[in-house]
Amino acid sequence: MESEIASEHLPFIRIYKDGRVERLSGTEIIPPSLDAATNDVVSKDVVYSPEHNLSVRIFLPHKSTAGENKKKLPLLIYIHGGAWIIESPFSPIYHNFLTEIVKSGNFLAVSVQYRRAPENPIPAAYDDSWSAVKWVFSHSDGSGPEDWVNEFADFGKVFIAGDSAGGNMSHHMAIRAGKEKLEPRIKGIAIVHPAFWGRDPVDEKDVQDREMRNGIAEVWEKIASPNSVDGTDDPLFNVVGSGSDFSELACEKVLVAVAGKDVFVRQGLGYAAKLEKSGWVGDVEVVVEEDEGHVFHLQNPNSKNAEKFLKKLVGFIIG
Structure with a gap:
């Protein structure tokens, strides 16, 4: 019974009849390091949710920590991707990416760990990410629980970014920040290859293949969010095609990055178009890499296009 497979959802997970979940990728972990002698960036893990045993990994450029070089730095809150199912801030792919940017x-960067499906179905990931955002903002008066954030974070320059599922959640964090009047205000959000979807294509260039559409729907409806009443038309997932109000998006500027060979490309472009028409007052910038696929900058970080995108993202944050 223990070894009998109940369902398999490649390339993410295998679920066994005894309830055990086997993640097929994104399980490797790299430790943080405070060794400033050999690292340009130091990092450490800090628990932000004792209730759920969740941490953030904080990244700090060590040249900013010494003597007269000390100064306030822009702050990036990063929400990782992985279909709400795999990966973590401690995965090499995310540790290395955050270190590089x-x-x-x-x-300063704070990379958020959240509870993952199927053990903790949506909305757990959204609730945890919001808890992490509020934890970060508890430092805005300099009296929070974590010294690095107190000492180095410039709360006039706070950004939220994420890729894929994390791009989706970054949008929802900014919407929630508007609804709950989060202060200080978020400066900007970067929505990278966002996992937005719906039952129907957003336009004639969106994915028409029914089998492919059903495959993406299955991940949401059977693994990530089985309790969604509207399935893939859940407003958490169907951000572009639903009646979601964007006018409360609580930031000054948005970077939307899409890849031409990504299944989510039309959704990302549709998101930017909807945002521009929504009545939201802010600046939208769209970056398109036509010949690349989903999260190419993470899959092939040394490529020219990945380096170009990294510069664009960094410029968005420090510009």
Whole structure:
């Protein structure tokens, strides 16, 4: 019974009849490091939710920590992707990416761990991410529980970013910040290859293949969010095609990054178009890499296009 497979959802997970979940990727962990002698960026893990045993990984450029170089830095809150199912801030792919952009941009970054499906179905990931955002903002008066954030974060320059599922959640964090009047105000959000979807295509160029559409719907409806009344038309997932109000988006500027060979490309472009028409007062910038696929910058970080995107993201944060 223990070894009998109940369902398999490649390339993410295998679920066994005894309830055990086997993640097929995104399970490797890299430790943080405070060794400033050999690292341009130091990092540490800090628990933000004792209730759920969840941490953030904080990244700090060590050249900003010494003597007369000390100064306030822009702050990036990062929400990782992985279909709400796999990966973590401690995965090599995310640890290395955050290290590189922090090194390039000379800012402070807080990478968020959240509970993942199927053990903790949506909305757990959204609730946890919001708890992490509020935890970060508890430092805005300099008296929060974490010294690095108290000492180095410039709360006039706070950004939220994420890719794929994390891009989706970054949008919802900014919407929630507007509804709950989060202060200080978020400066900007970066929505990278966002996992937005719906029962129907958003336009004639969106994915028409029914089998592919059903495959994406299955991940949401059977694994990530089985309790969604509207399935893939849940407003958490169907951000573009639903009647969601964007006017309360609580930031000054938005970067939307899409890849031409990504299944979510039309959704990302549709999101930017909807935002521009929504009555939201702010600046929208769209970055398109036509010949690349989903999260190419994470899959092939040394490529020219990945380096170009990294510069664009860093510029968005420090510009």
